[in-house]
Amino acid sequence: MITRRRFLQTVSTGAAAALAPGAAARSAPRSVARRSRERFNVLSICFDDLNDWIEPLRGHPQVKTPNFNRLAERCVTFNHAYCAAPICNPARAALLTGVMPASSSLYYLKPLIRECEATRRAVTLPQQFARHGYHSVGVGKIFHQRDDLEFEEYAGTFGAFGPVPEQPVTCGLTHRLWDWGNWPGLTDEMMPDYQIAEWAGARLQQRFDRPFFLAVGFRRPHVPMYAPPRWFDLYPLEQVELPPHRESELADVPPYGQDLSWSFVAPRHEWIVRHGEWRHAVQSYLACVSFVDAQLGRLLDALDRSPHAANTLIVLWSDHGFHLGTKQRWGKRSLWEPATHIPLMFAVPGMRGGRVCERTVGQLDIYPTLMDLCGLPQPMDLQGRSLVPLLEDPQQAWPWPALTSFGQNNHAVRSENWRYIVYADGSEELYDHRRDPHEFTNLAREPQHREIIERHREWLPQINQPMVAGSADCDARPGSPADIDHRPPGAVPRPDLPPERRKRA
Numbered sequence: 001m002i003t004r005r006r007f008l009q010t011v012s013t014g015a016a017a018a019l020a021p022g023a024a025a026r027s028a029p030r031s032v033a034r035r036s037r038e039r040f041n042v043l044s045i046c047f048d049d050l051n052d053w054i055e056p057l058r059g060h061p062q063v064k065t066p067n068f069n070r071l072a073e074r075c076v077t078f079n080h081a082y083c084a085a086p087i088c089n090p091a092r093a094a095l096l097t098g099v100m101p102a103s104s105s106l107y108y109l110k111p112l113i114r115e116c117e118a119t120r121r122a123v124t125l126p127q128q129f130a131r132h133g134y135h136s137v138g139v140g141k142i143f144h145q146r147d148d149l150e151f152e153e154y155a156g157t158f159g160a161f162g163p164v165p166e167q168p169v170t171c172g173l174t175h176r177l178w179d180w181g182n183w184p185g186l187t188d189e190m191m192p193d194y195q196i197a198e199w200a201g202a203r204l205q206q207r208f209d210r211p212f213f214l215a216v217g218f219r220r221p222h223v224p225m226y227a228p229p230r231w232f233d234l235y236p237l238e239q240v241e242l243p244p245h246r247e248s249e250l251a252d253v254p255p256y257g258q259d260l261s262w263s264f265v266a267p268r269h270e271w272i273v274r275h276g277e278w279r280h281a282v283q284s285y286l287a288c289v290s291f292v293d294a295q296l297g298r299l300l301d302a303l304d305r306s307p308h309a310a311n312t313l314i315v316l317w318s319d320h321g322f323h324l325g326t327k328q329r330w331g332k333r334s335l336w337e338p339a340t341h342i343p344l345m346f347a348v349p350g351m352r353g354g355r356v357c358e359r360t361v362g363q364l365d366i367y368p369t370l371m372d373l374c375g376l377p378q379p380m381d382l383q384g385r386s387l388v389p390l391l392e393d394p395q396q397a398w399p400w401p402a403l404t405s406f407g408q409n410n411h412a413v414r415s416e417n418w419r420y421i422v423y424a425d426g427s428e429e430l431y432d433h434r435r436d437p438h439e440f441t442n443l444a445r446e447p448q449h450r451e452i453i454e455r456h457r458e459w460l461p462q463i464n465q466p467m468v469a470g471s472a473d474c475d476a477r478p479g480s481p482a483d484i485d486h487r488p489p490g491a492v493p494r495p496d497l498p499p500e501r502r503k504r505a
């Protein structure tokens with residue numbers, strides 16, 4: 001368990017007072033406190049590997065997400081929300097325990113929160129609701145694994161990543177899940193996300209004897225990027241636009257950063273380009289986003305016709321972003337904008353929707369925000385801060401940047417105008433988002449930016465816990481289990497594995 005004292009050691013002196021748990025909550029306007037006595041129900045909706053390719057965030061100019069749009073009309077949408085870590089387990093663990101990776105030591109896909117000393121006894125978000133008179137219900141993927149341990153009522157995964165064809169549609173070389181394309185015969189009803197929305201929608205029609213915390217975790221657009229054909233029809237292949245990119249954009253990235261973002265489980269960018277698959281993979285991701293958008297719509301329909309429509313607040317989030325060829329990378333596992341920028345939306349009964357907030361916020365802020373909105377106490381270890389002041393006034397000053405960590409001592413600090421990255425070997429990146437929203441030009445070596453860098457460095461955690469024993473699937477060291485565990489028996493060896501092994505201390 002992270003003590004308050006230890007928490008305060010994790011942030012710099014200047015930031016500590018402002019970041020103290022509960023500080024923002026105490027400043028919440030009285031109007032919210034008054035509303036809180038109504039004991040809102042909470043519907044938490046999350047997505048797996050959904051980047052900013054939804055219409056409200058304009059991450060891809062062609063994506064069609066009418067239901068995200070519809071929800072945004074009721075919401076404050078955070079345009080600059082960032083994950084705590086760019087892979088599933090540590091991102092979800094941070095959000096659901098309120099403790100950052102640098103404090104918990106959970107950096108990779110293993111261990112799980114109940115297997116890690118620092119978080120073994122954490123009061124997770126659904127547990128906190130349950131302790132304070134709520135009925136906690138989960139369906140689908142909310143935690144990385146073992147959701148059944150965290151909810152009073154857990155309905156299952158409905159088939160996890162969904163059906164897979166006997167033979168890969170397109171690729172499937174590096175990992176069976178790393179495949180994409182139109183698989184004729186697939187129907188919406190066959191997809192776990194359809195069934196998850198169906199189950200949650202039916203549950204919402206029932207009465208509860210207590211307020212509820214219902215968490216619904218969708219799987220798409222996580223690979224395999226399969227969706228029923230009608231979702232591909234929305235994006236004719238020849239018209240699909242590739243994300244902005246430059247041939248040379250890795251040239252000024254430090255070797256450490258290139259290496260850290262080099263996933264063993266994703267196909268190489270060179271392979272995808274050489275086989276003419278870039279546009280097809282982008283089409284497949286867009287199809288998956290529109291498919292899951294439709295499931296969001298079915299869930300919202302169900303809420304709207306339920307007895308709980310007027311008294312249920314909604315929070316929507318993704319665990320992290322996703323590269324589709326940006327920085328010549330595929331998948332997550334980087335400290336750059338595409339892997340760290342996430343949707344985050346709050347719809348609160350009685351609060352005006354259709355508003356956007358440009359301030360930088362993070363996943364750690366979700367737990368204290370929900371406590372604040374529902375009038376519940378915060379566990380003292382929470383390291384984020386309530387966003388209620390921003391829900392009340394999205395324009396108000398907000399000095400805090402968002403922090404993303406990937407492995408020990410690798411951090412990104414995102415302020416409204418800048419992204420600063422520092423790796424464990426001390427190498428750095430700096431991007432000016434006012435002029436360079438796609439992070440093409442690393443300014444870290446230019447002396448005139450030293451002051452900007454120093455200002456961002458003040459937000460780095462002062463304590464960086466070492467990776468715990470049993471950390472795995474991390475792509476972190478030569479011979480990492482990720483290279484072996486992720487390859488099913490009999491899989492075709494990756495055709496493009498570079499001859500030299502990765503080198504890292």
Ligand SMILES: [Ca+2]
Pocket residue numbers: 048049087088222319320
């Ligand atoms: Ca994920």
